[in-house]
Amino acid sequence: MPPLEDPLLPPTFHQCRFKINNSRRRFTMLFLWVFFFTASFLTFFTPNRSTSWHQTLRSSARIRRHNGISVLVTGAAGFIGSHVSIALKNRGDGVVGLDNFDQYYSPSLKKTRRDLLHLHGVFIVDGDINDHRLLTLLFSTVEFTHVMHLAAQVGVQYAVENPYAYVRSNIASLVTLLEQCKLADPQPAIVWASSGSVYGTQNKTPFSEMDRVDPPTTIYASTKKTGEEITHTYNRLYGLSITGLRFFTVYGPWGRPDMAYFSFTKRILQGKPITVYRGKNHVDLARDFIYIDDIVKGCVASLDTSGKSIGSGGLKNGSAPYRIFNLGNGSPVSVPALVTILEENLKMKVMKDVVDMCGNGDDSFAYVNISLAERELGYKPTTDLQTGLREFVKWYLWYYGKPCVQDRNV
Numbered sequence: 001m002p003p004l005e006d007p008l009l010p011p012t013f014h015q016c017r018f019k020i021n022n023s024r025r026r027f028t029m030l031f032l033w034v035f036f037f038t039a040s041f042l043t044f045f046t047p048n049r050s051t052s053w054h055q056t057l058r059s060s061a062r063i064r065r066h067n068g069i070s071v072l073v074t075g076a077a078g079f080i081g082s083h084v085s086i087a088l089k090n091r092g093d094g095v096v097g098l099d100n101f102d103q104y105y106s107p108s109l110k111k112t113r114r115d116l117l118h119l120h121g122v123f124i125v126d127g128d129i130n131d132h133r134l135l136t137l138l139f140s141t142v143e144f145t146h147v148m149h150l151a152a153q154v155g156v157q158y159a160v161e162n163p164y165a166y167v168r169s170n171i172a173s174l175v176t177l178l179e180q181c182k183l184a185d186p187q188p189a190i191v192w193a194s195s196g197s198v199y200g201t202q203n204k205t206p207f208s209e210m211d212r213v214d215p216p217t218t219i220y221a222s223t224k225k226t227g228e229e230i231t232h233t234y235n236r237l238y239g240l241s242i243t244g245l246r247f248f249t250v251y252g253p254w255g256r257p258d259m260a261y262f263s264f265t266k267r268i269l270q271g272k273p274i275t276v277y278r279g280k281n282h283v284d285l286a287r288d289f290i291y292i293d294d295i296v297k298g299c300v301a302s303l304d305t306s307g308k309s310i311g312s313g314g315l316k317n318g319s320a321p322y323r324i325f326n327l328g329n330g331s332p333v334s335v336p337a338l339v340t341i342l343e344e345n346l347k348m349k350v351m352k353d354v355v356d357m358c359g360n361g362d363d364s365f366a367y368v369n370i371s372l373a374e375r376e377l378g379y380k381p382t383t384d385l386q387t388g389l390r391e392f393v394k395w396y397l398w399y400y401g402k403p404c405v406q407d408r409n410v
């Protein structure tokens, strides 16, 4: 029988005649202690792993109505995500949010939305969709029936400055999420945010889902169009039910500060001039503005009519629905008309610098056909721009307050 060289080491070490000198042994022990201490610390203190974290997640996901659904909402601290999450929770569905609170625009606005969701019983996990281990943990804790994928790098003009952010958030993370959904058993049905900007330079109006959508004119639009192709492939290969929503220019309370209606409001109140872009041949730009409550109805109806994914564990068992819908208003309004409505609501006039659009790829015109969504989803926008902007201005003044006279020239 071989001598016991070191009683502190486990038997397997002796059996393989592992020779170890004293200083190396001390180093090894120290390393093991540090390793176990760090692992235990992380186990107990990382919120992602604690028991209460799991309980909070399950409680947020709990369905409280007959035939309800359990939805993972990505981008839940975002503009559309926060509204959709509250609407689902209010009717008794289970909702878990996921958001990385990125810095593209005010994280403090996102955190206030998160607090609001918390009051409604919706828990938002602070994390990134590119983190596949986090996704695995979420899917192993909750059996989601649906995923509402709204997290994205938004903004048409920022893509000129930082195209990589769009590839990471709109393409890479989409694939990570689809991989997770593909492997889930049962697979959830997926509804996700594409964009009206995929229509690019198309001259034929109003834009219809039957039209071809190339070529895209911005990086943002390219990544959304790529997303449509990737989701189509996952639908064909793995039987995932997919619904892509082409949102047009969505506005309303709790909106995005980077959007024109929001920044115009801020500047009008500050008494500062605004830049109004103009298209080719001095034509006014126009957008198909759509109020947030109408969009929420479209999102919820898309979840309710999504049908089921029919694959399991990465294998396809037949064909699942693949749908794309335009979600806009069906009546374009020019940017100068938008400014006039804001001036009326704020009872203030603004100085306009009218500038010819430089080649940033921004589209000049958007006019959308929504008949497919009307037919299939029962989608019917009911809020006109005057009413919607009045609600937005009310919210803006409540949230930020009216600037004092001395703040106006800051």
Ligand SMILES: O=C(O)[C@H]1O[C@H](OP(=O)(O)OP(=O)(O)OC[C@H]2O[C@@H](n3ccc(=O)[nH]c3=O)[C@H](O)[C@@H]2O)[C@H](O)[C@@H](O)[C@@H]1O
Residues within 6 Å of the ligand: 154, 155, 156, 195, 196, 197, 198, 247, 248, 249, 250, 258, 259, 260, 261, 275, 276, 277, 278, 285, 286, 287, 335, 362, 363, 364
């Ligand atoms: O249709 C879409 O898919 C996109 O709609 C909006 O993009 P956009 O319509 O360009 O919204 P804004 O950035 O609010 O611009 C609205 C209009 O105002 C114009 N604008 C913007 C900023 C400014 O200072 N002046 C100005 O005239 C823009 O050129 C555009 O014609 C959103 O910002 C995108 O995230 C969304 O996906």
